[in-house]
Amino acid sequence: MTRQFYHRDAEASELRELKTKIINAFALQPLSPLCLCGKKMYSIRNPKSIPLNYLPMSRHVVITGLGPVSALGIGIDATWQALLDGKSSVNRVARFDPAGFPSQIAGEVADFKVTKFVPKADRKATKVMARDIELAVVGADQAARDAGLITRSTDPEGYKSADFKPTYASRRMGCHIGAGLIAADLEELTQAFVKAVKEDGSFDIHKWGAEGMQNLTPLWLLKYLPNMLACHVTILHGTQGPSNTITCSEASSELSIGESLRVIQRNAADACLSGGADSKLNPLGFLRQIMTGRTNTSDNDSPATAVRPFASDAAGSAAAEGGAIVILEELETFKARGGEKAYAEIVGFSASQTVNRQVGHTKADPTGSGITNAVRAALAEAQISADEIDMILPFGLGAADSDQSEVAGLKAVFGDRLAEIPLVSPKAFAGNAGAGSGAIDVCIAAKALSEQLIPPRINCDKPLQGINAATSPATPAKLNYVLTYSTSFGGQNAALILKKFD
Amino acid sequence: MTKRVVITGIGWVTPMGADIESVWAGLLAGKSAIGPTTHFDASTFPTKFCGQVADSYTHNDHVTHKHLHEGVGANTSFALGAASQAWKSAGLDQFAELDPTRLGIYLGSGEGSLDFENYAASALAGWDEDARGIDAVKWAAKAQQCMSAICEIEQEPNMPLTHLALEFNAQGPAYNCLTACAASTQAIGEATEILRRGQADVMISGGAHTMIHPLGVTGFNRLTALSTRNDSPSTASRPFSADRDGFVMGEGSGMLILETLEHAQKRGATILAEITGYGSSADAFRVTDMHPEGMGAYAAMKQALDQANVTTADIDYISAHGTSTKENDSTESMAIGSLFAEHAKTTPVSSIKSMLGHLIAAAGSVEAIVCVLALRDQTVPPTINYGKPDPECTLDYIPNESRKLPVDICLSNSFGFGGQNDTLVIRKFQ
Numbered sequence: 046m047t048r049q050f051y052h053r054d055a056e057a058s059e060l061r062e063l064k065t066k067i068i069n070a071f072a073l074q075p076l077s078p079l080c081l082c083g084k085k086m087y088s089i090r091n092p093k094s095i096p097l098n099y100l101p102m103s104r105h106v107v108i109t110g111l112g113p114v115s116a117l118g119i120g121i122d123a124t125w126q127a128l129l130d131g132k133s134s135v136n137r138v139a140r141f142d143p144a145g146f147p148s149q150i151a152g153e154v155a156d157f158k159v160t161k162f163v164p165k166a167d168r169k170a171t172k173v174m175a176r177d178i179e180l181a182v183v184g185a186d187q188a189a190r191d192a193g194l195i196t197r198s199t200d201p202e203g204y205k206s207a208d209f210k211p212t213y214a215s216r217r218m219g220c221h222i223g224a225g226l227i228a229a230d231l232e233e234l235t236q237a238f239v240k241a242v243k244e245d246g247s248f249d250i251h252k253w254g255a256e257g258m259q260n261l262t263p264l265w266l267l268k269y270l271p272n273m274l275a276c277h278v279t280i281l282h283g284t285q286g287p288s289n290t291i292t293c294s295e296a297s298s299e300l301s302i303g304e305s306l307r308v309i310q311r312n313a314a315d316a317c318l319s320g321g322a323d324s325k326l327n328p329l330g331f332l333r334q335i336m337t338g339r340t341n342t343s344d345n346d347s348p349a350t351a352v353r354p355f356a357s358d359a360a361g362s363a364a365a366e367g368g369a370i371v372i373l374e375e376l377e378t379f380k381a382r383g384g385e386k387a388y389a390e391i392v393g394f395s396a397s398q399t400v401n402r403q404v405g406h407t408k409a410d411p412t413g414s415g416i417t418n419a420v421r422a423a424l425a426e427a428q429i430s431a432d433e434i435d436m437i438l439p440f441g442l443g444a445a446d447s448d449q450s451e452v453a454g455l456k457a458v459f460g461d462r463l464a465e466i467p468l469v470s471p472k473a474f475a476g477n478a479g480a481g482s483g484a485i486d487v488c489i490a491a492k493a494l495s496e497q498l499i500p501p502r503i504n505c506d507k508p509l510q511g512i513n514a515a516t517s518p519a520t521p522a523k524l525n526y527v528l529t530y531s532t533s534f535g536g537q538n539a540a541l542i543l544k545k546f547d
Numbered sequence: 548m549t550k551r552v553v554i555t556g557i558g559w560v561t562p563m564g565a566d567i568e569s570v571w572a573g574l575l576a577g578k579s580a581i582g583p584t585t586h587f588d589a590s591t592f593p594t595k596f597c598g599q600v601a602d603s604y605t606h607n608d609h610v611t612h613k614h615l616h617e618g619v620g621a622n623t624s625f626a627l628g629a630a631s632q633a634w635k636s637a638g639l640d641q642f643a644e645l646d647p648t649r650l651g652i653y654l655g656s657g658e659g660s661l662d663f664e665n666y667a668a669s670a671l672a673g674w675d676e677d678a679r680g681i682d683a684v685k686w687a688a689k690a691q692q693c694m695s696a697i698c699e700i701e702q703e704p705n706m707p708l709t710h711l712a713l714e715f716n717a718q719g720p721a722y723n724c725l726t727a728c729a730a731s732t733q734a735i736g737e738a739t740e741i742l743r744r745g746q747a748d749v750m751i752s753g754g755a756h757t758m759i760h761p762l763g764v765t766g767f768n769r770l771t772a773l774s775t776r777n778d779s780p781s782t783a784s785r786p787f788s789a790d791r792d793g794f795v796m797g798e799g800s801g802m803l804i805l806e807t808l809e810h811a812q813k814r815g816a817t818i819l820a821e822i823t824g825y826g827s828s829a830d831a832f833r834v835t836d837m838h839p840e841g842m843g844a845y846a847a848m849k850q851a852l853d854q855a856n857v858t859t860a861d862i863d864y865i866s867a868h869g870t871s872t873k874e875n876d877s878t879e880s881m882a883i884g885s886l887f888a889e890h891a892k893t894t895p896v897s898s899i900k901s902m903l904g905h906l907i908a909a910a911g912s913v914e915a916i917v918c919v920l921a922l923r924d925q926t927v928p929p930t931i932n933y934g935k936p937d938p939e940c941t942l943d944y945i946p947n948e949s950r951k952l953p954v955d956i957c958l959s960n961s962f963g964f965g966g967q968n969d970t971l972v973i974r975k976f977q
Contacts, residue, residue, distance in 0.1 A: 226659075238670050239674055255591040265765075272727050328673075397720065400647070402615060534700075536712060
């Protein structure tokens with residue numbers, strides 16, 4: 046009953062007002078995300094009885110625009126259609142000849158020209174964009190347009206006029222974009238290296254310092270700073286609110302979305318561009334993925350069926366590039382700008398760290414305890430029980446020990462009901478886009494909620510025991526709450542709970 | 548009401564040393580830690596000097612679980628040393644009741660140093676002169692032969708965080724942010740927010756970074772951001788002076804233990820200071836330049852002051868970003884000038900980058916610790932090498948000699964390439 050009572054849906058407008066009065070009477074800061082953690086009930090009719098830090102969240106955050114960019118396509122429509130087609134987009138690497146690598150498959154984004162996604166006036170800036178930055182810029186463009194936001198970038202003509210009015214004042218819009226370890230373009234660097242070699246052809250650091258480095262463009266370094274994803278996006282869309290770059294490998298983009306959530310909840314912004322992007326489709330980034338021991342090296346001849354999350358024959362993931370930016374908005378400001386239909390509401394978030402000193406940090410923790418902790422805390426914040434989760438988009442890497450760790454972690458939360466909750470793993474379709482992958486999952490989770498459809502599942506003919514992950518076509522379903530989480534190589538975890546918007 | 552957040556432990560690894568008191572004494576004495584670059588052969592580079600952590604430094608002198616940290620990179624090594632000091636100074640090594648799921652970490656650590664020698668060798672082996680491009684097959688053959696998995700994996704920017712989690716069994720919220728030179732200030736600000744919300748009892752926060760490697764120096768030399776005063780390294784970092792010619796690279800780590808006030812009091816911890824304000828903004832101006840009027844810097848400082856519920860008149864000391872580049876120092880001075888208005892000339896400002904160099908992502912955390920020590924000792928460190936005044940920098944920069952004065956509230960600025968601005972307000976605990 047308590048839960049219902051605090052539920053936004055059940056919350057009559059007079060209660061909303063009353064709550065505002067309480068907040069004012071107690072001189073609370075425009076509420077930091079205080080949530081009802083315990084099961085104890087307090088009457089809102091008697092505000093003084095409510096411990097201050099048990100007040101419910103006052104600012105609700107909804108997802109209003111989706112901008113995924115992955116092997117599945119660019120933009121939510123193309124991405125969703127590719128999922129419905131039920132065929133993996135993992136393929137043999139085309140960007141470079143992979144013959145010398147043990148793993149030769151990847152999720153590559155089809156060719157695009159980044160200049161098509163930025164206003165004419167900003168085309169010069171595209172010259173200092175690494176691939177990772179391009180992916181973020183394209184994702185942000187797609188998301189802002191999907192949400193119908195007027196920004197400097199979506200309305201470059203309007204921006205020129207004196208009475209230009211963006212949807213959000215620049216200081217009220219934040220930007221949180223997760224990034225990976227960006228690999229410098231090998232050809233660009235090597236073209237300069239070859240000007241600094243000794244007679245035997247080996248690298249000569251004296252020549253490099255004296256003249257070789259002059260062959261690099263002066264702005265070279267700026268292409269590869271991780272915060273340049275957010276930097277370019279904030280410039281293009283004119284957002285001057287809080288901005289951050291989370292670099293926790295695969296957990297980065299869901300941690301970034303969590304960060305945006307907190308920033309909006311604590312009233313430091315009303316809207317955010319949020320997500321992440323990463324590219325492993327360069328020789329060094331690709332090799333680093335292989336070195337983690339988690340990529341598939343046995344199915345190079347059958348890439349479309351190579352990534353098999355939660356299958357008993359899972360044999361590793363595929364390196365990928367991609368990511369997504371989503372638009373988060375505070376519910377009231379979204380409504381005030383005439384917004385009607387959001388994809389979903391974010392009702393719970395949590396971050397945690399896996400520590401297992403026996404296995405160290407380079408192997409999966411067999412207990413999955415970090416995932417358990419993150420999911421439990423996100424459920425507590427959402428004020429729902431584990432029984433109310435209707436679908437899960439797990440990390441679903443497709444590497445046996447990682448998948449088994451997830452199942453153990455989920456089992457501790459969901460018990461036997463785990464066998465009933467559909468697990469949907471986008472990495473089977475698009476591979477592991479590192480810091481970008483979690484945001485792709487969030488887009489798919491949000492779209493599934495708005496469509497009330499469980500997306501198709503592939504490459505899982507023989508699932509691990511006790512779970513619902515078998516290959517299946519798209520299935521209409523009543524979806525109220527969807528859980529999605531990421532877990533990084535290194536052990537950082539982020540869990541998000543999305544709720545159907547109505 | 549949100550929870551109050553206090554600092555209960557500090558530790559650092561710097562070019563001047565790896566313990567709090569000796570480095571603090573050096574800073575107050577106005578010493579420089581800048582010298583010739585020896586980590587690699589920089590003899591023909593435009594910049595041949597920097598601030599290096601001593602070769603004798605090893606995290607093994609500090610950590611408890613050595614076997615968990617074999618093969619770590621420099622950032623992680625610095626982070627482990629600094630965090631272990633902070634952990635002990637907070638008395639957490641003697642506090643067994645800490646719930647691991649209530650212990651979080653929020654770092655602003657940099658990307659690891661590239662394995663340059665093997666990187667260059669692989670690149671050259673892969674070069675196809677006829678096609679003027681990389682032959683990926685040849686590259687892969689050489690790279691797999693000479694590169695090591697552990698070395699590549701440890702370059703990921705989340706590795707310092709991961710190793711601290713292992714060392715201290717921290718299972719709560721865990722983040723690494725990398726917003727260039729603003730990163731660790733931002734990390735401390737966000738860690739504070741996590742504690743305010745009550746989502747952890749204790750947070751380890753700070754940063755660790757080195758870019759003293761061939762490509763790091765190359766990158767900044769190409770940007771012409773580094774001082775090239777090769778004939779006089781120790782006087783090269785001269786923030787706010789008219790003849791400054793760029794920043795000087797440093798390396799290291801600063802780590803703080805942050806705690807909710809109630810948790811600190813309950814366990815009887817010594818409270819060093821309180822964090823009362825955090826502001827963060829994006830310039831969204833240009834990839835290469837700060838906003839010329841320092842609008843973003845102004846916004847971050849203003850937000851931090853508002854959140855701390857203080858005015859510019861209350862600020863006793865500003866730890867400036869003060870990099871010693873033409874652009875930063877004049878823009879920062881302008882932003883302080885316009886925000887502080889009539890109090891601008893009477894509020895002392897200094898930059899310890901004049902002595903330690905610029906620790907990049909780790910700079911803000913070391914400067915936050917300087918604020919804590921200034922509050923403790925009622926003494927503020929100088930800006931050394933201050934000589935010819937710059938007409939665009941007209942504040943009180945505490946030139947060349949530390950100063951005793953009543954310090955109750957400090958403000959600490961960090962600004963990053965890409966227009967990232969972060970400010971903290973740190974005050975005496977009352």
